[in-house]
Amino acid sequence: MYDVPNTEINVEQRDIKISARKVQVYYGTTHAIKDVNCEIQDKTVTAFIGPSGCGKSTFLRCLNRMNDTIDICRVEGDITIDGEDIYDKRVDPVQLRAKVGMVFQKPNPFPKSIYDNVAYGPRIHGLARNKADLDVIVERSLRRAAIWDEVKDRLDAPGTGLSGGQQQRLCIARAVATEPEVLLMDEPCSALDPIATSQVEELIDELRQEYSVVIVTHSMQQAARVSQKTAFFHLGHLVEYGDTSKIFTNPVDSRTESYITGRIG
Amino acid sequence: MTDASMDTPTPRRKKISLVADDARTKKRNKAEKRFQAYGIGAIAIGLFFLLVLATSILRSGIPAFTTTVVSVEFTLQQEEFDEAEGQLFKTKAYSNYFISALQTTLTEKGIKVSFDEASIERVMGKIGSTLREHYSASPDTLGQPVDFSLGASSRVDGYFKGRVTREGLQDSRFLTLADLDLVDALAEAGIITTTFDWNFITGADSGVDNPGGAGIGASVVGSFFMMLVVLFLSLPIGVAASIYLEEFAPQNRWTDLVEVNISNLAAVPSIVFGILGLAVFIQFAHLPQSAPLVGGLVLTLMTLPTIIISTRASLKAVPPSIRDAALGVGASRMQSVFHHVLPLAMPGILTGTIIGLAQALGETAPLLLIGMVGFVARGYPDGFISGFIDPNSAMPAQIYTWAARADASFYEKAWGGIIILLIFLLTMNIIAIILRRRFERRW
Numbered sequence: 001m002y003d004v005p006n007t008e009i010n011v012e013q014r015d016i017k018i019s020a021r022k023v024q025v026y027y028g029t030t031h032a033i034k035d036v037n038c039e040i041q042d043k044t045v046t047a048f049i050g051p052s053g054c055g056k057s058t059f060l061r062c063l064n065r066m067n068d069t070i071d072i073c074r075v076e077g078d079i080t081i082d083g084e085d086i087y088d089k090r091v092d093p094v095q096l097r098a099k100v101g102m103v104f105q106k107p108n109p110f111p112k113s114i115y116d117n118v119a120y121g122p123r124i125h126g127l128a129r130n131k132a133d134l135d136v137i138v139e140r141s142l143r144r145a146a147i148w149d150e151v152k153d154r155l156d157a158p159g160t161g162l163s164g165g166q167q168q169r170l171c172i173a174r175a176v177a178t179e180p181e182v183l184l185m186d187e188p189c190s191a192l193d194p195i196a197t198s199q200v201e202e203l204i205d206e207l208r209q210e211y212s213v214v215i216v217t218h219s220m221q222q223a224a225r226v227s228q229k230t231a232f233f234h235l236g237h238l239v240e241y242g243d244t245s246k247i248f249t250n251p252v253d254s255r256t257e258s259y260i261t262g263r264i265g
Numbered sequence: 266m267t268d269a270s271m272d273t274p275t276p277r278r279k280k281i282s283l284v285a286d287d288a289r290t291k292k293r294n295k296a297e298k299r300f301q302a303y304g305i306g307a308i309a310i311g312l313f314f315l316l317v318l319a320t321s322i323l324r325s326g327i328p329a330f331t332t333t334v335v336s337v338e339f340t341l342q343q344e345e346f347d348e349a350e351g352q353l354f355k356t357k358a359y360s361n362y363f364i365s366a367l368q369t370t371l372t373e374k375g376i377k378v379s380f381d382e383a384s385i386e387r388v389m390g391k392i393g394s395t396l397r398e399h400y401s402a403s404p405d406t407l408g409q410p411v412d413f414s415l416g417a418s419s420r421v422d423g424y425f426k427g428r429v430t431r432e433g434l435q436d437s438r439f440l441t442l443a444d445l446d447l448v449d450a451l452a453e454a455g456i457i458t459t460t461f462d463w464n465f466i467t468g469a470d471s472g473v474d475n476p477g478g479a480g481i482g483a484s485v486v487g488s489f490f491m492m493l494v495v496l497f498l499s500l501p502i503g504v505a506a507s508i509y510l511e512e513f514a515p516q517n518r519w520t521d522l523v524e525v526n527i528s529n530l531a532a533v534p535s536i537v538f539g540i541l542g543l544a545v546f547i548q549f550a551h552l553p554q555s556a557p558l559v560g561g562l563v564l565t566l567m568t569l570p571t572i573i574i575s576t577r578a579s580l581k582a583v584p585p586s587i588r589d590a591a592l593g594v595g596a597s598r599m600q601s602v603f604h605h606v607l608p609l610a611m612p613g614i615l616t617g618t619i620i621g622l623a624q625a626l627g628e629t630a631p632l633l634l635i636g637m638v639g640f641v642a643r644g645y646p647d648g649f650i651s652g653f654i655d656p657n658s659a660m661p662a663q664i665y666t667w668a669a670r671a672d673a674s675f676y677e678k679a680w681g682g683i684i685i686l687l688i689f690l691l692t693m694n695i696i697a698i699i700l701r702r703r704f705e706r707r708w
Contacts, residue, residue: 066589066592069588069589071516094595097592097594097595098594098595101593101595102589106586110587110590111587120591120596121596125595177594178594
């Protein structure tokens with residue numbers, strides 16, 4: 001039933017990029033994330049799996065403080081990136097989000113041209129000194145997102161006019177254009193067909209060379225295909241976290257086993 | 266069915282043919298047809314009333330755009346001028362010259378009609394003083410033929426527009442049946458003609474005694490300056506307030522209170538804003554009375570809630586994914602609002618603004634209280650600044666004033682004013698639609 005992970009079984013030990021300790025998230029009175037401890041490695045793809053409503057997206061959004069935009073949401077505990085507490089009062093979430101890029105479940109290009117979509121981040125962060133620099137960044141980002149060949153002749157066309165898969169890759173290009181260190185992906189392939197999905201998955205594998213990628217997915221096959229580390233969430237708890245190969249072949253917790261064999265979730 | 270015990274077998278659908286409608290389907294289809302008929306009926310009634318409104322406005326208002334003019338070519342010699350100036354009743358002497366000249370002209374054309382000074386005065390006003398004023402001001406035209414174009418009196422004007430008829434006319438000090446013979450004769454001679462009345466569009470208001478000279482131009486300018494004030498105050502304030510409330514303000518009891526109050530303000534009768542304006546802007550702040558600036562301020566207060574409500578609605582309608590996308594690439598909240606959300610909400614904001622402005626344009630009640638109604642706008646403002654602070658009237662106020670005056674031709678002017686008001690409104694709407702098109706984007 002499971003695809004054999006296309007990555008090596010033994011993941012070499014890498015630096016810790018993100019470290020979460022005793023993270024609690026409340027939506028009003030609802031306790032959505034309970035006591036999650038988790039260390040995410042650099043230059044690794046980490047997959048969050050689990051049934052709907054288990055808190056994996058919520059936890060993901062904690063990592064770049066996107067939950068700040070929700071009034072009733074409260075986060076407790078420590079989350080550090082490169083040893084710095086991201087919930088420190090001195091941290092500007094805007095700077096944090098430039099460092100931790102995000103790709104959303106639904107492709108959400110700006111209703112602007114393809115070029116402007118990708119150039120927006122570099123523009124507001126001042127990454128390009130001039131138009132030529134910007135052109136270089138846009139081309140490099142679109143190439144990394146494996147969409148350059150499809151759009152190079154129509155960079156002025158609206159980003160919203162692309163197909164769903166192209167839009168999602170455009171959003172990935174937009175996210176990598178700001179040169180983040182961590183890329184968070186919230187079910188990036190849920191709206192895509194299998195071909196677009198495989199393109200995005202290939203892309204994720206390439207992005208691993210430079211970034212730490214965290215991906216939330218409902219597809220266990222996808223988690224098995226693209227990730228080296230997998231975290232299984234259930235009812236707000238991080239039930240099990242470890243090498244993907246181990247989680248899928250020899251889970252420790254019975255709930256993990258039930259989920260990946262299809263008995264719960 | 267009523268007996269819901271466990272033993273009763275679950276009711277099953279009867280086998281039905283697909284080509285024949287069963288009773289339920291028939292009922293459903295009928296209900297749908299009925300509903301559609303209600304809709305069509307409602308639209309038809311609406312269109313009917315619109316048609317009635319449009320025809321009555323046009324029928325009553327179109328005559329206001331034409332005027333009856335008496336144009337006579339008249340020559341006064343130097344000697345005659347000197348002689349008239351030497352007499353005791355100077356204007357009477359001028360009148361006599363004019364009457365004899367007119368008599369000659371009519372006789373030359375073979376038209377026989379008798380008239381005296383009084384009937385001339387009833388038909389075209391005090392001709393003697395007009396002539397005297399002209400020749401005193403420009404004596405160099407003496408001895409040359411001069412074209413005098415005089416407005417016919419209100420009743421003569423009415424006679425040509427069908428407001429006054431021979432049958433319905435009772436001899437009075439304003440007009441007699443004999444005068445109408447003179448009028449007919451003058452019309453035959455081509456001296457009395459009906460022309461397009463530019464003065465109605467460009468002119469200023471006249472006193473109650475001169476309906477023919479009344480124009481709406483000055484109050485159009487007044488309305489224009491008022492709209493400028495409203496636009497440049499209520500749009501930025503309204504949009505800024507909505508952006509703050511919608512995108513930045515925390516959700517708590519205070520913002521709820523503000524929200525409820527804004528919604529309530531939108532329903533406050535406009536005369537309340539009028540008395541507020543009187544108290545605050547005129548009595549407290551000592552701003553000039555009857556000034557478009559004050560009118561604009563009052564109307565701004567009235568328009569703000571409308572703009573805030575519609576702007577908030579259109580900000581809400583922007584998909585949250587756009588905000589997420591902007592925040593996700595590291596834009597600040599303000600950048601995400603101004604770069605992405607606001608441009609998408611622009612069409613809706615413009616629609617709300619234009620509705621607010623249109624409402625403000627047609628508002629009369631608050632203007633009553635700040636003195637823009639009783640005022641007779643006799644002239645244009647001198648410049649841009651004085652356009653705001655000089656006393657002026659506004660279109661609806663001017664229309665109201667005319668409708669309240671006794672002379673029937675003022676009533677006609679009121680209808681004409683309505684047409685101008687509607688044209689002004691249409692122009693505003695067209696500009697808004699063009700702007701909307703410009704801002705509208707696919708997503």
